[in-house]
Amino acid sequence: MLAKYETAALTTPSTLHTPLRTTKPFRHIFIITGPAGCGKSSVAHYLSRTLDLPYIEGDDFHPQSNIDKMASGVPLTDDDRWSWLETLRSAAVTTLESGAPGCVVTCSALKRVYRDVIRQATRAADDVVVRFVYLRGNKELLLHRVKQRKDHYMKDDMVASQFAVLEEPWGEDDVISVDVSGTLEQVQRTAGEEVNRVIEGLA
Incomplete structure (x- = not known):
């Protein structure tokens, strides 16, 4: 299964990226991404x-088997993630088809190939x-933040495993990078400003 998506990512990346268009209106799917502890849910809300x-909320679409693995400190494999990514992508498209002008989605999307699965949503219309x-932070900062969490299935040792597989999205032209070392309010404001620039530039 991995080979299918890797092939798509390596041989046809231009078909999976969202091109800049001149027609109107647009329906935006904003994927808030990054490792555990970066503040995905807070920024997305x-x-x-x-x-x-x-x-x-992307975590709501994980099957129980994935949640059980993460709660036990067992990293998810690619096979664990494919159906989750496809289900999440379908949920975003369905939201647009229901009449929404866009949606905001949380999804770690740690690898390029995972992001390519989500990019296929542009084929809907x-x-x-x-x-x-992309909420960008170093491992020490995110580990500290995860340790402060209470009653969450993502354990602090999962941060290291996520950084081990993380492929930062440098050079991917549909990615907004936001540094998360500031306060939550600063991060939210910066993300909002950057997202508005995208909307204003494409609207």
């Missing part, structure tokens, strides 16, 4: 409120735009 767009908001 903020963007959902300020943009008045539906919010989709020619007015669909996918943009990733």
